[in-house]
Amino acid sequence: MPRNLWKMYIGLTKLDMTVLRTIERGMTRYEYVPLEYIERRLRGTPRKIISSIDKLNQMKLIRRRLGSTVGYTLTYWGLDILSLNNLVQRGVIKVLGDRIGVGKEGNIYIAEDASGGLVIVKFHREGRRSFQKIKRYRGMVANLPRKSWFQITRLLGEREFKILVALREHDALVPEPIAWNRNSVVQEYIPGIELFKVRELSRNEAEKILNMIIETLRIAYKKVGIVHGDLSEYNVLISEDLVPYIIDWPQYVYKEEEMADELLRRDVTYILSFFKRKYGVERDPEKTLSYIRGE
Ligand SMILES: Nc1ncnc2c1ncn2[C@@H]1O[C@H](COP(=O)(O)OP(=O)(O)O)[C@@H](O)[C@H]1O
Ligand SMILES: [Mg+2]
Incomplete structure (x- = not known):
């Protein structure tokens, strides 16, 4: 069942948010933050705190561990909520x-x-x-x-x-x-579609798009010093004016790292074989790699 993050967020009170933040803070010390720790750090009546904790637990924003000491940990949803709250408070x-x-x-x-x-x-x-x-x-x-x-x-x-x-x-x-x-x-937000979904492209358009992708890989390598590491037709968005935007960078590696060469080769091989298969655009992988590395 998809969960509506915004709906969950607007259903939370100030106290609920404070409880979440307190548990998050406690997690630097505990795997499961003891109830006692939470209560000690919060004003408000214990009854209100307990009912807030129960609510957050029911919403699966936190997870309870029963045992000799009852403890709580944030779930990913809880982390999302804290993050969302920050973005909203800052007006982002x-x-x-x-x-x-x-x-x-x-x-x-x-x-x-x-x-x-x-x-x-x-x-x-x-x-x-x-x-x-x-x-x-x-x-x-x-x-x-x-x-x-x-x-x-x-x-x-x-x-x-x-x-x-x-x-x-x-x-x-x-x-x-x-x-x-x-x-x-x-x-x-890039209004557009993933490269793998793009239907009709002329040979010439495909050539241009591929050139722009290669140019971005070259900038990443030569100017920023990184390799994307997960490039494929799923991580390229084509805008309405046929400009390719490469997305999904968090797994990048620095070019000095041991795996960088292998990953760059893989990125390039994937994207070239896609353009060859779908649009009949052929490029020499070795020459493309040298170009990206600026050799
Ligand atoms: N800046 C963006 N503009 C428009 N759609 C995006 C954008 N970033 C991501 N998306 C959409 O979300 C999907 C997943 O994003 P992505 O960054 O690739 O994350 P994942 O690691 O989950 O693959 C993309 O395939 C795309 O459809
Ligand atoms: Mg992706």
């Missing part, structure tokens, strides 16, 4: 709209910004499922000994935001980053 977004994608790594929503424009909010989820992928976050993880998946997730919004900033500074074709908080990143 006014309303969260429909979920437009349930990605491999998180949920993507359309939202309205303060001036009524459309933006995208991506809430990252880094679960065990992504174990393979997480190895590529090595650089980041290395600085965080013994950090949980949960804490790593919290850093992904910032990671995606900052790399989009760097890419945009060098005129790469990527969505404009707008804000981040915890596991979320807000970015420009």
Whole structure:
């Protein structure tokens, strides 16, 4: 059953938000934050606190562990809510709209910004499922000994935001980053469709689109020093004026990293074989790789 994040959010009271934040704070010390810790840090009557906790538990924004000491942990939904609250309080977004994608790594929503424009909010989820992928976050993880998946997730919004900033500074074709908080990143909404869904393109149009994709990969490599690492026809959005925007960057690796060469080769092979298969556009992979590396 899809859950409506905005509906959940507007149903929360100030106390509910405070309880959520308190549990989040406690999670730097505890896997399951003891009830006693929560009560100690909150004013308000214990009865009100308990009923708020029950409500949050029922909404699956927190999870209860019973045992000798009762404890609570945030769920991903709880983390999304805290992140959403921050974006709303800062005036970054006014309303969260429909979920437009349930990605491999998180949920993507359309939202309205303060001036009524459309933006995208991506809430990252880094679960065990992504174990393979997480190895590529090595650089980041290395600085965080013994950090949980949960804490790593919290850093992904910032990671995606900052790399989009760097890419945009060098005129790469990527969505404009707008804000981040915890596991979320807000970015420009690109009206368009994923490359794999694009039906008719002339040979000439396909050539141009591929050239622009290769140019963005070159900027990423030469100017920013990174490799995307998950490039495919699913992570390219084609705008109405046929400009390809490469999205979904959080798993990038620096070109000095051990896996970078292999990943760049894979990215290039994927995208070239797609253009060959679907549009009959042929490019030499080795020459393309050399071009991207600036050799
Ligand atoms: N900036 C954007 N503008 C429009 N749609 C987007 C944007 N970012 C993501 N999407 C949509 O959400 C989907 C998933 O986003 P993506 O960043 O690739 O996350 P995932 O890691 O879940 O694959 C995309 O395929 C696209 O349909
Ligand atoms: Mg994707």
